Amino acid sequence: MNYTKQIQDIAAKLFAEGKIDVFVGYRMNGFDENQVPVLITDPQDVSKLVFTDKSVFNLVNYLKTDHTRRKRVGIVVKGCDSRSLNLMLTESQVKRENLYVVGICCEGVVDDAGEKMQNCTDCMVPDAVVSDEMLGTAVSGSGTLTYKKNADIVALAEKPLTERAAYFEEVFENCIRCNACRHSCPLCYCAKCCIDQETATLYNGANTTSAAFHALMTWSLHLAGRCVDCRNCEKACPSHLPLHLLHKQNESVIYENFQEHLAGVIPEDRGAFYKYSLKDPDDFIM
Amino acid sequence: MSFTTFVTDKAGLQKFYEAVMASRETYAPVEKFGKFDFKRVARLSECDPVSPIAKTLSIKPLFFPRTAKVMKYVATSAGTDVSEVDEDPLAVKRVILGAKHCDARSLQVLDKVYNWDYIDTDYQKRRENTVIISTRCDKADTHCFCTSLDYDVENLDALDVLVVNGADGKTYLEARTAKGEALLGETFTSDAVRVTKEEAAPEMKKQYDAFAASFRLKMDYKEVNAKLAKIFDTPEFENVSGNCVSCNTCAFVCPTCHCFKISDEKVKDTGVRYKSYDSCNNGYFTLMAGGHNPRPVKYRRWRQRAMHKFVYYKERFGENLCVGCGKCTISCPVNISIFEVVSQVSAAAGNRQ
């Protein structure tokens, strides 16, 4: 998967036509295979742009920063990124007319060790669902792929309750409360997050296990039905916590019980918690 | 005062570590989820004293805890009862195994600020009661640049006991401070051979040279200090901060960042006040009561971080607030390198006088 040339051409064309102010893409970091996101404002810099299977970070995150606000933006999105962009559009965080979206038919990206990432092997929506222009040939069967429950949560759910409790206690204990997971999430765009209260409340920034539990649980429940599984949070976590477990658990419950599609796939479709069905399961309620 | 040097082998070093663990409270890197953090250990098998630097968090939390309880309070009809909390057994003697040189150095840098206008007694006590045993790295990591900064990595005296794995298969132990000398004298077994400093020096020098030659990154910190000081208002900061996602990870893993926030955990009329880490990359970091925020946009916060590391701290205390460990770069989700950014910004300064 290498769309470097095409993306450079598109960006150059857009700048020449005066359609965009800034182009969000990836560049090489200069010394090894890894890439760094880059915001290009100078048309001369478009030759820096690259796109390979190392282009991991979800760039939609940059649509919530000072550098792109109220500007016309060109952006590269993979399948999962485009779903988060779809949600941003639905939730009125960005304007479609200000965006020029280059969609990628994604064959999966690789992690630092060079292995295909777990979310890519399980991916149901490899092709970008929002785009002005698509690159690559559509991945065969995209859209008809079956939902595969994440192997990690299946394995954990089979364990006895005490073991699961001990495992997660370790997870929350190792959280250092830097909130990088929240900041790197494209869908956490609140100007003031509920876990950042400075007044005396139950929420606080303390690095205790209970505070970490409180913050991460609240965070994952706010993203339930919206998380697109791009794994930006896990990439950002300095303690390498398996944060996807919480999100995939919510996603599987929502997929199995409420809706037959994933978050952000259908345009104008808000998260699962914004709607209801009379047929929703009722058997757990007395 | 002259300090002793010992020469031993791998087994002797293990024995030394075990003797240390038996006699004092020991902290060492413990692996969890593929990342090493310094935790209390009872056995050598639980930890890895030579954990890879790219995967190890700093030792800062052992001196400046990620969260410290400041006080507890109860509101009653007669007023508020405040009780102090004494949770950290500060008087206990402890040893840190497997600290990196950059970690040890960071404490020296932090000492300046903790000994400044307000003397933080908790920090001082933790410093006094801790002996740091540090193994010199054999090879620099991709993002390391400690040899380019304003301290002598070879003769660093921030650590108490230096461990060097020589190329000849022998292990050299050298006391660097009185604390280290005392620990070595107390715990070292008879297997070890005491050598003079001169006898050990050639082999240790050889190891250091091999280590120093393995650095990918080199910079002239004096030039960076001088140039950065002149370019507070360069637009280059806006360019380099563009791809930062303000996630704050850099500050939380940094061995020298020392900003904190105070927050209360209050339920009904009882509460606990915590002091915990904060980062200048946070949007609300400089937010004042009344709503004014002097650093409302990202590039200003970014500039503050870079300038504090290489200019402001240098002006005030004569040291760079960066020890070149590369932890921020490794942890950064978008691989921003502070080295690269600082070099890039100061290069831009060179162009415009």
Add this chain to the structure above:
Amino acid sequence: MEAEVKDQLVSIEKPELIAPPNWEPVIMGILCNWCSYAGSDLTGTSRIQYPPNIRIIRVPCSSRVDPWFLIKSLQTTADGVLVSGCHPGDCHYISGNYFARRRFLVTKKLLNFVGFHENRIQFSWVSAAEGPKFAKVVNKVTEDIKKLGPLHLYKKENFEKK
């Protein structure tokens, strides 16, 4: 000796922790104003007895219940939570309880996933006319939680059980 330990009440999530003698659970009851709260009133006025372990909080609608109400309760005093609202179709605000129902399921499954026993988080539909049902629900929840033992997971400072 073994039998003695067996008789003692342990925490289901942390079996190494034993409940103090005569331990009584605390249950947070979050009831919707229009049905369940009126239903609990009817239980009282009908002189039907139910366990005093429940502490009732009134909310306008079951969909007012943010998942973190449950988390907050479980992290402070409560050993279990009961949320109760109107029957489907009876909501005073037409569809509040349908929205709530989705959230409840996800919250319950997630809390169970990270180690809370599923019986610690319970939901019920109780209408204003169902006084006896409310008593039955509270009885069942109290019994369930008495079996599970005290909750020790992620308790906030000042609320840790000794």
